Amino acid sequence: MIFKELNKPYIIAEIGCNHNGNTELGLKMIKSAKDCGADAVKFQYFTKENLFTEQYMSDLDEGSVKIENIDKWETKELNLDGVSEQIDEFINDKEQLGVFKKYCDDIGIDFGCTPVDADGVYFLKEINSSFIKLASMDADNLEMIEAAIDTGLPILISTGMADLQEIDAVYNLFKSKKFDNFSLLHTVSIYPPRDEIVNLNFIDTLNALYDCEIGYSDHTLGFSVPLAAIGKGVKVIEKHFTLDKEMFGWDHKVSADEKDLKIICEEGNKVYRTLGSSYKVLSPEEIEKREKFRRSATLNVDVRKGHVLTKEDFVYKRPGTGIRPGEIDYVLGRKFKNDTKKDKTLLLSDFD
Structure with missing residues (x-):
């Protein structure tokens, strides 16, 4: 070991x-x-002999020296009187x-x-x-x-x-x-x-x-x-x-x-x-969960082909499989390739 x-x-x-x-x-x-x-x-x-002097042993027996977990006590069950007898027995x-x-x-x-x-x-x-x-x-x-x-x-x-x-x-x-x-x-x-x-x-x-x-x-x-x-x-x-x-x-x-x-x-x-680690490490389970629990830009209106995306056109909803909040600047002001329905999770491929 x-x-x-x-x-x-x-x-x-x-x-x-x-x-x-x-x-x-x-x-x-x-x-x-x-x-x-x-x-x-x-x-x-x-043993008593290799750990205590005779005087120290006597002081323990008499109770003039006390240690928290070793003390003078008597029991009918064990019929022991004093630390010396305890040591001999235990x-x-x-x-x-x-x-x-x-x-x-x-x-x-x-x-x-x-x-x-x-x-x-x-x-x-x-x-x-x-x-x-x-x-x-x-x-x-x-x-x-x-x-x-x-x-x-x-x-x-x-x-x-x-x-x-x-x-x-x-x-x-x-x-x-x-x-x-x-x-x-x-x-x-x-x-x-x-x-x-x-x-x-x-x-x-x-x-x-x-x-x-x-x-x-x-x-x-x-x-x-x-x-x-x-x-x-x-x-x-x-x-x-x-x-x-x-x-x-x-x-x-x-x-x-x-x-x-x-x-x-x-x-x-x-x-x-x-x-774990002193470093921030994302587990595979957490990485997988991001797609389910994070949010993506989601249309809140129907738009026609050629419409220019504005901040009023979308909100953020789950799932996190589309354009994330930190990526929205890449598509603001760009035109839609096709007519697109409300509640669509927006992807980069939706824009020219």
Whole structure:
């Protein structure tokens, strides 16, 4: 898969850890994403040990550090207390990701994953992931990006929390490595962001600055913003996905459910098809319709042979098969070749 060769929106259903660690639920979600029209699913691969310090993990468990979509909560259904236990329960391991990758291959949907360290990057290379997705937290981690480049796999990287100087550094690294199969994703790393900070117009800036596919990773509620991004010409869309927005877990409330995802896929492709060209191009259908809907000079009186045409002799009526309004000066003041009846569509051949 080559991002610059996409000819339609590439919709990624970000399952992440929304399967809550349940392999059967994960498989069901992959099939559902495929049925909704998604082109790919994406998971996450991390552990407590390679993502958090012990103190940070303790602060999350105690609630002294809070993240929008990860918080301390208890449920009788899952019998989990604290973020640490949630992570142990919900995260993907290599065996589970291998099962998901094989199932994606079997049913014909792309598989992608977000690693957080070199071990994860090399594992994705080993299972021949369709792409590597680097999270916004690694937009300033050039060492991590370089490790992903070395795999040769297509790369997506979110740019949430990154300023333009940092995005420049990422882009320049790709180019210095002569690696072109990547996409920079405009992202706002808030779950969910206020409408006023989504800033879709920045997509235009990214397109103007960088010679690569610009995409959009969405954390808003619903489906309208991904469709708006597609309306700006974006061809790579990532959206969190769940089967139930009320399910216990981290990202369910900011995710698209099956109804939302189907709308993004179906209407997104429709929106993209309507973008067309930046040039005014008349379709064959419109050209054909001109003859039916435009108007021609039409006699409003009977005239005799030799009569000199004046503006009082005609009006404009359909069809548009005769002398058009812009051509009338060619025949004003000229003589008719023959007697001609009222309501005749005038042609150049009617005049001497």
